[in-house]
Amino acid sequence: MMENTIECPREGVLSHLDVLEMEALKLSRRQQLSLQQQSRVDDLRIMVEKLRAQRDQLKARVKTTMSLQQLKAVIDQGPEECDDDGEEEGCSGSMQLHLLLLKARQTQVKYLLQAHHVIGGYDVTETRRGQGVCVSIATAFEGCYLETYNLELDVTRTVRICRHNIPPFIPLEKLVQENLQTDLSNFLSTLSQHLNAFAGRRQQVRLIQAVLRGSVKVMESNALFNTVVVMCTELGENHRAVLCTLEYTDLSRYLPTKVTIESEDKALPSSPQWKENQSLLLETPAHTALQALKEKGQIA
Amino acid sequence: MDDSAKQVLRRIIRRIPSNKLQITLRKWECLSKKQFRSLDFTQPKWLICENLLSLCEENDLSLKHVTELEMIFHIEHPTQGTWYVSQLIDAEEEALTSDLLNFRESFKVHLKSLISHVSVKIKKHEDDAIWIRIAWGDNFTKPNHFKPTYVVHHLQTPYVFVTGLAAKHRPLLHQALIPSAHYGSIKDVHLSGRCLTALRDLLMRRYKQVFPEKHPRLLEERSPLPSHPNIENEHAKHAENRLQMAAEAFGDGMLPKLQTAVYKLETSNLLESLKYCVSSGMASAPVTPLLSSIPRKGRNYFVITDKGPGINPTPGPNI
Numbered sequence: 001m002m003e004n005t006i007e008c009p010r011e012g013v014l015s016h017l018d019v020l021e022m023e024a025l026k027l028s029r030r031q032q033l034s035l036q037q038q039s040r041v042d043d044l045r046i047m048v049e050k051l052r053a054q055r056d057q058l059k060a061r062v063k064t065t066m067s068l069q070q071l072k073a074v075i076d077q078g079p080e081e082c083d084d085d086g087e088e089e090g091c092s093g094s095m096q097l098h099l100l101l102l103k104a105r106q107t108q109v110k111y112l113l114q115a116h117h118v119i120g121g122y123d124v125t126e127t128r129r130g131q132g133v134c135v136s137i138a139t140a141f142e143g144c145y146l147e148t149y150n151l152e153l154d155v156t157r158t159v160r161i162c163r164h165n166i167p168p169f170i171p172l173e174k175l176v177q178e179n180l181q182t183d184l185s186n187f188l189s190t191l192s193q194h195l196n197a198f199a200g201r202r203q204q205v206r207l208i209q210a211v212l213r214g215s216v217k218v219m220e221s222n223a224l225f226n227t228v229v230v231m232c233t234e235l236g237e238n239h240r241a242v243l244c245t246l247e248y249t250d251l252s253r254y255l256p257t258k259v260t261i262e263s264e265d266k267a268l269p270s271s272p273q274w275k276e277n278q279s280l281l282l283e284t285p286a287h288t289a290l291q292a293l294k295e296k297g298q299i300a
Numbered sequence: 301m302d303d304s305a306k307q308v309l310r311r312i313i314r315r316i317p318s319n320k321l322q323i324t325l326r327k328w329e330c331l332s333k334k335q336f337r338s339l340d341f342t343q344p345k346w347l348i349c350e351n352l353l354s355l356c357e358e359n360d361l362s363l364k365h366v367t368e369l370e371m372i373f374h375i376e377h378p379t380q381g382t383w384y385v386s387q388l389i390d391a392e393e394e395a396l397t398s399d400l401l402n403f404r405e406s407f408k409v410h411l412k413s414l415i416s417h418v419s420v421k422i423k424k425h426e427d428d429a430i431w432i433r434i435a436w437g438d439n440f441t442k443p444n445h446f447k448p449t450y451v452v453h454h455l456q457t458p459y460v461f462v463t464g465l466a467a468k469h470r471p472l473l474h475q476a477l478i479p480s481a482h483y484g485s486i487k488d489v490h491l492s493g494r495c496l497t498a499l500r501d502l503l504m505r506r507y508k509q510v511f512p513e514k515h516p517r518l519l520e521e522r523s524p525l526p527s528h529p530n531i532e533n534e535h536a537k538h539a540e541n542r543l544q545m546a547a548e549a550f551g552d553g554m555l556p557k558l559q560t561a562v563y564k565l566e567t568s569n570l571l572e573s574l575k576y577c578v579s580s581g582m583a584s585a586p587v588t589p590l591l592s593s594i595p596r597k598g599r600n601y602f603v604i605t606d607k608g609p610g611i612n613p614t615p616g617p618n619i
Contacts, residue, residue, distance in 0.1 A: 127512045134512045150511035165505045169456040171396065220399075223428050223456045227399055251396070 068097075071104045122188055131156050137192045139199035141254070142285070146199040151191075159184060169223045170194055171251065193252040200254030200285075201225035207287035215300060216290050219243070226251060232290065233300040240265045242274075242299070246286060256282060273298065301356055305363040308445045309356065312370045313349045315380075321348065324376065328369045331355055367421055367445060371433050374450055375425050378496035381463045385491040385499055388458040388477070390484025398455055400424050403480050407432070410476035419443040429454050429500075436469050449473070452496060453481065459503050460486070461496055498556035507556055510547035571595060 117123035122137045132154050139146045151164040159180055166172050175194070179187045202225045208216055220229040226248040234240045242263045246256040259281045261269040268274055277298065281289045293299045316324055322341045325331065331339075335355050339348060356365070374380060388395075404422045411418055417437030424430055432451040435443035449469065452461040465473060474486050493499050501507045567573045574591050577583040583591075594600055 123513070125512050136511065136513055150509070150513075152511060163509070165509045165511075168458065168504050169396070169454075171391075173391075222399060223454060224396060226397060247397075249397075 068100045068104065071107055072100060122192060127152060132162065135188060137188070137195055139192075139196045141196070141200040141203040144203070146203060149195055166191075166195070167198075167223075170198060190252065197248075197252050197254045198225060201228070201248060204228075204254070204286045208290060211287060212290055212294065215294055224251070228286065230286070230290070232293075234263065234265075234268065235297055235300050236268075238265065239300070240268060242268065244281060246281065254285065256286075301353075301361060302363070304442075304445070305361075305366050306353055308363065309353065309366045309369070310349055311446060312366065312373065313345065313352065316373050318345055320373070320377070321345070324369070324373050325352075327372050327376070328365075330359065330361055330365050330369070332359075335359075363445065364421075367419070367433060367435070367448075370448070371421060371423055371431060374433075375423070375431055378452075379494050382492055382494055383452075383461045383463045383496050383499055384465070385489050385503065386460045386462065386474075386486050387489045388460060388481055388483035388486050391458065392482040392484070394482040396456055398482055400430060400455065403430065403455060406480040407476055410480055411472065414472050414475055415439075417441065417443055419445070434469075434473070436466070451477075452500075453477070454500075454504070455481070457504065458483065459500070461499060463496075493558050493560070495557045495559075498558055502556040502558070507551050508553040509551045510544070512544075512548065570600075 113124055117136075117138070122135050125134045125136075126132075127134050132152055134150060134152045136148050136150045138148045149164070149166050151166065152162045154160045154162050161172075161176065161180070164172070170191075171194070172191070175187060175191055179190070205218055205221050205225060205228055208230060209218055216230050216232045218228065219231050221227070228246045228248075230244050230246070232242050232244070234242050240263050242261060245258075245260040245262070247258040247260075248255075249257040259278050261274055261278055263269060269278075277289075277293060280292065283289075284292070290299070313321070318341075325339070326336065335358070338355075339351055341348065343351075400422075407422065408420050411420060411434070415436070416439055419435040419437075421433040422430060423433075430453050432453070434449045434451065435445045436447075436449065437443040447464060447466075449465045450463045451465075451473065453459070460477060462473070478484070478486055489503075491499060491503070565573075571594065574583075574587075574594075578587050590602065590604075593602065
């Protein structure tokens with residue numbers, strides 16, 4: 001603009017002022033216009049933002065409705081839920097949504113339980129139209145699934161065991177008195193510990209019999225597998241027979257609490273090597289420990 | 301070998317069926333291979349018995365060895381006589397750690413302190429069961445080996461199975477058993493039968509029980525398109541449901557063999573109670589003939605057998 005005014009300096013001051021006035025007017029008009037345009041752009045921008053937000057909201061709504069419908073479909077497939085289709089027609093929208101949310105929560109809990117079961121935890125099934133539950137407790141040892149035990153519980157008033165297939169030597173009665181009424185999940189996890197430890201102790205004996213056959217002999221074991229006596233032959237000068245007595249005082253563990261080594265050679269149990277072996281047997285599952293002793297050439 | 305030992309041996313051989321004799325004697329391990337081969341098992345039993353007696357004389361066997369043979373036979377064939385079950389209660393801490401040696405020692409000491417003339421033999425079977433053979437005498441007579449009592453107990457469990465126990469010896473057995481197994485007392489559990497293994501499996505839950513399980517495989521099998529209005533499907537579903545219910549109530553696969561059950565229904569007026577059960581809807585109608593037969597036939601003792609759905613004509617009054 002400055003350049004325009006400088007182009008015509010010779011035509012007198014007044015005309016020059018006139019030109020300047022014209023330019024100023026033009027400029028202000030242009031500025032006004034651009035301002036107007038700017039505000040219109042801003043308006044439009046806000047509008048776009050609003051619409052975008054609305055679109056996102058709608059999208060989210062569609063998504064929730066669809067997933068809820070899917071969940072509902074999943075639930076309706078479940079055998080015990082077939083009968084409430086009729087009632088839902090009469091429900092108002094919010095009620096229905098609330099119901100669906102509850103069902104979604106229930107499904108979520110069910111899936112969690114299933115996942116819990118898949119990773120080796122207990123599984124819970126509703127029985128007798130909600131008056132009872134059936135809990136199944138899977139046992140495993142070293143990544144190998146063993147027996148599954150079941151308990152059917154009556155939960156109408158106080159929690160009561162209706163029937164079960166837990167072996168009679170598991171101290172179930174004691175665990176029931178401790179916390180069946182007060183803390184069900186604690187009761188189940190303690191019971192699961194007992195069952196897993198029992199299955200683990202038994203599996204160790206079975207593995208010794210299978211893998212170390214001809215090398216280690218299981219002389220004695222009892223129903224609960226909390227006292228196990230094995231005999232092996234020491235590979236020293238005299239090839240003495242060695243008796244290892246494993247005692248499991250803590251019934252919720254699969255490792256012994258006491259290991260006694262006996263031999264004809266009275267000095268053997270107190271030798272540094274067998275002291276070491278004794279602590280190995282305290283810290284490692286019996287079949288692994290004995291296998292290690294065999295590999296080290298300490299026992300035949 | 302004295303006369304009483306010979307008599308006991310004769311009696312045992314008489315009780316062992318001919319086809320089981322050879323295998324039982326082999327398990328006994330009291331005869332040398334040569335002696336065993338010399339026995340001809342195609343001969344009549346009395347002759348085998350006489351030959352066996354002379355072999356026993358040769359080996360200088362005693363009553364102890366003879367009762368051993370009886371135990372072997374009983375352990376292999378636990379269906380001799382009726383077994384009654386008792387349950388030890390109020391377990392002490394030690395009950396979970398007791399072992400055979402301690403139990404054997406303690407039981408013998410306790411029993412012999414209660415009665416002077418008694419012969420006890422204890423043997424552990426492969427399945428961890430402890431077998432106890434008791435021949436009872438009294439203060440003036442020697443133990444009677446013709447009528448021994450057999451007791452089977454699984455350590456660390458509360459169950460005790462008994463056969464051949466006279467009422468007068470019952471308290472003695474209990475008094476010896478309770479402290480040896482580390483319990484507080486013992487009670488009768490009203491279970492009896494000829495088959496020991498069946499009673500054991502029933503109590504120790506060794507038969508296959510069925511529980512409602514949320515197993516994916518089961519779900520697929522169980523729900524054949526619920527929305528499809530197919531009558532056959534409906535029926536199949538009901539049948540399956542019934543099977544499942546039966547399995548949940550009684551178990552699956554081979555069930556323990558029980559021969560009898562006694563239900564004693566005690567009330568001030570049994571018929572009034574039964575009538576109320578039906579009229580109030582507690583029991584489903586029509587009334588099972590088992591119950592309606594009481595007034596109809598004028599009897600309250602019925603025997604149900606495998607033969608049919610009806611009630612067999614056991615003796616009763618004529619109406």
